[in-house]
Amino acid sequence: MDTFILLFDGLGTAMQPMNLMFALLGVMLGTAVGVMPGIGPALTVALLLPVSLSFGATGSMIMFAGIYYGGMYGGAISSILLNTPGETASIMTALEGNRMAKRGRGGKALGAAAFGSFFGGMFATLGLAIVAPFMVMVALSFGTAEYFALMVLSFMTVSAAFGGSMSRGLTALFIGLTIGIVGTDKLTGQVRLAFGIPEMSDNISIAIVAVGLFAIGETMYLASQHINHKTKAQAVSGSVWLNWSDFKRCIRPYIRGTGLGFLFGPLPTGGAEIPTFLSYTTEKRLATGEARREFDEGLGAIEGVAGPEAANNASAAGTLIPLLTLGLPTSATAAMMLAGFQQYGLQPGPLLFTNNAELVWGLVASLFIANLMLVVLNVPFIGIWVKLLTIPRPWLYAGILTFATLGIVGAQGSPFALVLLLGFGLVGFVMRRFGYPLAPALVGAILGPLAEEQLRRGLMINQGDWWFLLNSNIALTIYAIALLSIFGPRLWSFTRKAIRQNKGAHS
Amino acid sequence: MSGDPKNKAAEEELRLPFEDEPAGGTGKRDAAGLVIAVALFALAAVIVNDASGYTIRRSYARFGPEIVPYVIASGITILAVITVIMAWRGQFEARDRLNIGGLSWLVGGILVEIVMLYGGTGFIAGSAVLFACAARAFGQATLLLNLAIGAVLSTLLFLLFRYGLGLSLPSGPLERAIDLLVR
Numbered sequence: 130m131d132t133f134i135l136l137f138d139g140l141g142t143a144m145q146p147m148n149l150m151f152a153l154l155g156v157m158l159g160t161a162v163g164v165m166p167g168i169g170p171a172l173t174v175a176l177l178l179p180v181s182l183s184f185g186a187t188g189s190m191i192m193f194a195g196i197y198y199g200g201m202y203g204g205a206i207s208s209i210l211l212n213t214p215g216e217t218a219s220i221m222t223a224l225e226g227n228r229m230a231k232r233g234r235g236g237k238a239l240g241a242a243a244f245g246s247f248f249g250g251m252f253a254t255l256g257l258a259i260v261a262p263f264m265v266m267v268a269l270s271f272g273t274a275e276y277f278a279l280m281v282l283s284f285m286t287v288s289a290a291f292g293g294s295m296s297r298g299l300t301a302l303f304i305g306l307t308i309g310i311v312g313t314d315k316l317t318g319q320v321r322l323a324f325g326i327p328e329m330s331d332n333i334s335i336a337i338v339a340v341g342l343f344a345i346g347e348t349m350y351l352a353s354q355h356i357n358h359k360t361k362a363q364a365v366s367g368s369v370w371l372n373w374s375d376f377k378r379c380i381r382p383y384i385r386g387t388g389l390g391f392l393f394g395p396l397p398t399g400g401a402e403i404p405t406f407l408s409y410t411t412e413k414r415l416a417t418g419e420a421r422r423e424f425d426e427g428l429g430a431i432e433g434v435a436g437p438e439a440a441n442n443a444s445a446a447g448t449l450i451p452l453l454t455l456g457l458p459t460s461a462t463a464a465m466m467l468a469g470f471q472q473y474g475l476q477p478g479p480l481l482f483t484n485n486a487e488l489v490w491g492l493v494a495s496l497f498i499a500n501l502m503l504v505v506l507n508v509p510f511i512g513i514w515v516k517l518l519t520i521p522r523p524w525l526y527a528g529i530l531t532f533a534t535l536g537i538v539g540a541q542g543s544p545f546a547l548v549l550l551l552g553f554g555l556v557g558f559v560m561r562r563f564g565y566p567l568a569p570a571l572v573g574a575i576l577g578p579l580a581e582e583q584l585r586r587g588l589m590i591n592q593g594d595w596w597f598l599l600n601s602n603i604a605l606t607i608y609a610i611a612l613l614s615i616f617g618p619r620l621w622s623f624t625r626k627a628i629r630q631n632k633g634a635h636s
Numbered sequence: 637m638s639g640d641p642k643n644k645a646a647e648e649e650l651r652l653p654f655e656d657e658p659a660g661g662t663g664k665r666d667a668a669g670l671v672i673a674v675a676l677f678a679l680a681a682v683i684v685n686d687a688s689g690y691t692i693r694r695s696y697a698r699f700g701p702e703i704v705p706y707v708i709a710s711g712i713t714i715l716a717v718i719t720v721i722m723a724w725r726g727q728f729e730a731r732d733r734l735n736i737g738g739l740s741w742l743v744g745g746i747l748v749e750i751v752m753l754y755g756g757t758g759f760i761a762g763s764a765v766l767f768a769c770a771a772r773a774f775g776q777a778t779l780l781l782n783l784a785i786g787a788v789l790s791t792l793l794f795l796l797f798r799y800g801l802g803l804s805l806p807s808g809p810l811e812r813a814i815d816l817l818v819r
Contacts, residue, residue: 183801296722300676300715306708307683319701322686345746352738352773523776527767528789530742534749534766535759535793539803544753551746558739563672564729581704588699 136258139490143498148191151184152495155192156502159199163206164514165525166213170200171461171568172347175339176533178469179540186473187488191495193466194449198250198496200462201401201442202503205242206514209235209434218401218441221409225424225433232429236367241379241431242438243507244371248383249439250500253391253446258493261482264454268479273587274597278604280580282611283457286396288569289615297565304556305573308338315578316585328545335468337537338574341550342567343461344533346557348526353562369511378420379435382412386439394447395459396614401441408436446496453477453489458575461568468575476579661727669723676716683709738773745769758808763790 142148162173174193181189204219209226222242229238271279288298311322312332323330371379386408393404412432416424423430444460451457456477458464470477475485482489507514537546560567584598591597599605687705722728745766752762767786768779776782794811797803799818805811 180797180801180803183803294727296715296718299711300719303708303711303715304679307679307712310683310705310708314701317701319690321690321701321705322683348770349739349742352742352770353735354732354738355735521776523771523774524782524785526774527770527776527782527786530745530770531763531767531786531790532793534746535763535790535797535805538753538759539797539805542804544750544806547746547750547753551743551750554746555743559672562731563669584704585699588703593699 132258132262135486135490136494138487139492139494140497142187142487142491143191143495148188148491148495149498151188151192152195152499153502155195156199156202156499156506158192159196159201160203160206160503160506160514161199161517162196163200163203163219164517165520166207166211168529169204169217169462170197171465172343173200174462174465174469175336175343176529176536178336178339178465178472179334179536181469182472182540186470186475186485187491189469189473190466190488190492191499193469194492194496195499195502197445197462197466198246198442198499199503201250201438201445202243202246202507203514204441205246205434205438206239206507206511207518209238209242210515211518218405218444219437220402221405221437222434222441224409225429225431228427228429229431229434230429234367234429234431236369237371237375237431238429238434239511240369240371240508241375241435243369243504243511245379245383245386245435245438246442246507247500247504249387249390249442250446250503251497252387253394253443254493254496254500256391257446257450257496261450261454261493264450265479265482268454271479271603272601273583273590274599274601274604275607277580277583277587277598278601278607278611279455279457280576280583282607282614283459283572283576284569284580285611286614287459287572288566294564295615297563298569301560301565301567302569302573304560305338305570305575306577308333308570308574309577310581315582326545328541328543328549333549334541334546335471335575336540337546337549338553339465339468339571340533340537341553342557342560342570344529345550345554346561346567348530349554349558350561351526353558369508375431378431382408382432382436383439385411386436387443390440390443390445391447394444395450401444401460404440404444405437408440409433412436449493449496453481453492454479456481456579458572461571464568464571464575471575661725662730664726666723666726666728669719669728673716673719673723676712676719680709680712680716683712738775741769741773745773753806756806756808758811759805760787760790760794760810761808762806763793 143152158173158177159170162168163170173196177189177192177196181192184192201218205222205226207213208219208223209230212223212227226238226242229235284302288302289295307322311329313320313323313330320330386404389404389408389411390401393407394401412420412430412435413424416430416432420430420432422428424433445462448458448460448463451459452463452467454477456467458467467477470481475481475488534547534550537550538544540546557567559565560570587597588595599608683705687702687709690700690702692700745768748769749762749766752765753759764783764786767789768782771782771786772779794805794814798805798811807815
C-alpha cells in the first residue's frame with residue numbers, strides 16, 4: 130500500500146520537533162478560540178495568516194490544521210457550559226449539552242464531546258489518507274473546462290448553503306469576485322479597479338479581506354448589539370471520564386456521526402452544519418429507553434452530544450479532501466487555509482501531491498498527532514480551558530482587534546492597509562447586519578482569480594469559442610451536481626412541507 | 637400542524653440552515669435595503685466604467701481582461717434589481733436596534749489608530765488607544781484602566797513580533813527607544 134508508506138514518511142516530517150511545536154501551538158490556539166464565543170477557527174486562521182509568513186509552508190499549514198481541529202473540540206466547551214456555540218459546527222451540541230450541564234452532568238457531556246471529537250477526527254483522517262490518492266488520480270485528468278466547472282460548483286453551493294437566502298449568498302459571492310479582480314491582471318498586466326492607488330494595483334492581500342470581513346466586521350456587529358457582554362458559564366460538574374455504560378451509549382452515535390461528517394465534509398455544502406444537524410436528528414429519532422426519556426423531557430441525552438461532536442470533527446477531515454486534492458474550499462476555514470497555501474505560492478490540487486508530497490503527507494500525519502494532543506488537552510486539562518470563559522468580554526474583543534491590526538500592519542508595512550481593513554470591516558458589518566453570509570465573499574475573492582485564469586486560458590486555447598466549457602462530460606456532470614445542490618434542498622423542504630400539511634389535514 | 641407550543645419549538649430547532657428563507661421578513665418597505673441596492677448599482681457602474689478604459693489588445697482569446705469585469709458587473713446589476721424587490725416587499729429580517737454608541741467607539745478607535753500611525757506616533761501608542769476604545773465599545777467604561785492594559789498588551793505584542801518574528805511595525809519615539817535598549 131503506497132498510501133501507508135507515504136503516510137509513514139509523513140509521520141517523519143510531522144515528528145520533527147519544530148513541526149510538533151507548530152501542531153501543539155495550533156491545537157492550543159484552536160481550542161482556546163473555539164472556547165471563546167464569537168470567535169471561530171476561520172477567524173483565527175485569518176488573524177494568523179499575515180504573521181505566519183515567517184513560519185514556513187509546512188509549519189504554518191500544520192498549525193492551521195491544528196487550529197481547525199482544535200476549534201471543533203473547543204467549540205463544544207462553550208456550547209455545553211454557556212449555551213452559546215463558539216462556531217456554527219457546535220450549534221447542535223448546545224441543545225442536549227447545555228441541558229446536561231444544567232442538570233449536573235456537564236462533565237459527562239464534555240467527556241462525550243471530547244472522545245467523540247477524537248473518534249471522529251481519527252477515523253475521518255484515516256479516511257482522508259485513503260481517499261485522497263484516488264481523488265488525485267481523477268483530478269489529474271482535469272483540464273481547464275473541468276476546473277472551471279468545479280469552481281462554478283463551489284461558487285454556487287457556497288452561496289446556496291450558507292445563510293438563509295440564495296440571492297444574498299450570490300450577492301456576497303459577487304462582492305467577493307469584485308474584490309478578486311482588483312489589481313494587476315496576471316495574463317495581460319492590465320491594472321483593474323485600483324484607482325491609481327499603488328497598494329491596490331498589486332492585488333489586495335487576501336489576509337486584509339479575510340480579517341476585515343470576519344474579524345473587524347464581526348466585532349463591529351457584536352458592538353452594535355444591545356446585549357450584556359457578561360454572561361455566566363455553568364460550572365463543570367461531575368467527572369469528564371466516561372464509564373462503561375456511558376461509553377456503550379456513545380459508541381453508536383460516534384460511528385454514525387463520523388460517517389455523516391466524513392460524507393458531507395467534502396461536499397460543497399458549507400462544512401459542518403448539515404452533518405451535525407443530521408447526526409442530531411438521527412440520534413433523536415433512534416433513541417430508545419433512557420435516552421428516549423431524556424430527549425423527550427429535555428433532560429439532556431448524551432447521544433445528542435456524542436453524534437454531532439463526532440460529526441463535526443469528521444467533517445473537518447472530510448473538508449480537507451477537496452481542499453488538498455482539487456484546491457476547492459468547502460468551508461470558511463478551508464477557504465482561509467487555501468489562502469494560506471497561496472501565500473507560499475502553493476496551489477492545492479493534484480500537482481501538490483506530486484510536487485510537495487512531503488508537505489501534504491506531513492500535514493495528514495500531523496492531523497493524527499494533533500488529535501492525540503487534543504484529547505489529552507481536552508480531557509485531563511479541561512479546567513484550564515473553562516477558565517478562559519472568565520476573561521471579561523470587552524477586553525477579549527479589544528485584544529482580538531489589537532491583534533488583527535497588528536498582523537495586517539506588520540505584514541503590509543503601511544498604514545494604508547488599515548484603511549482597507551476598516552473599509553472591509555464596514556462592508557462585513559453591513560453584510561452581517563442584513564443577513565448576508567460572509568463565506569461566499571471570501572470564497573469569491575480567493576477562487577475568483579483562479580476561475581478567471583482557467584476561463585481565459587480556455588478561451589485562448591479555443592480561440593474565443595465559449596462552447597469548450599460544455600464540451601466535456603465531466604464538466605457537464607459537475608454542472609448537474611451544482612444545479613442539484615441548489616435546487617435539491619429546496620425541493621426536499623418543499624415536499625416535506627407538503628407532506629406535513631397533508632398530515633395536518635388528515636388529523 | 638399541531639398547535640402545541642412545545643412541539644412548535646422543537647420544529648423550530650430542527651429546521652435546516654437553508655430552510656428559513658420564507659419564514660423571516662418584516663413585510664414592511666425597507667429603506668436601508670434600498671440603500672444597499674443603490675450601492676450595488678453604483679458598484680456595477682464603477683466596474684463597467686473601469687473596464688471600458690482598458691487598452692484593447694488583439695489576442696487568440698478574442699476576450700481580454702475586460703470580459704470578467706463585465707460578467708461580474710452584469711451579475712451585480714441583476715442582484716441589485718432583486719435587492720430592490722426584496723427591500724420593497726420587506727423580505728429582510730427584522731433588525732435589532734443599532735447600538736450607535738458602541739459602534740462609534742469601535743470605528744472611532746480604528747480611525748484614531750490610522751491617524752496616529754500616519755502621524756508617526758508608532759504602533760504601541762496607536763494600539764493602546766485602539767484597545768481602550770474597543771473595550772469601551774463593549775461596555776468597559778474604565779478608559780484609563782483600558783489604556784493601561786492596552787499599552788502593556790501592545791508592548792508585549794510589539795516585542796514578540798518585532799524581535800521574535802521580525803515583522804516591521806510602524807515605529808514612533810517609544811519603539812525607537814526600545815530598539816536602542818535592545819541593541
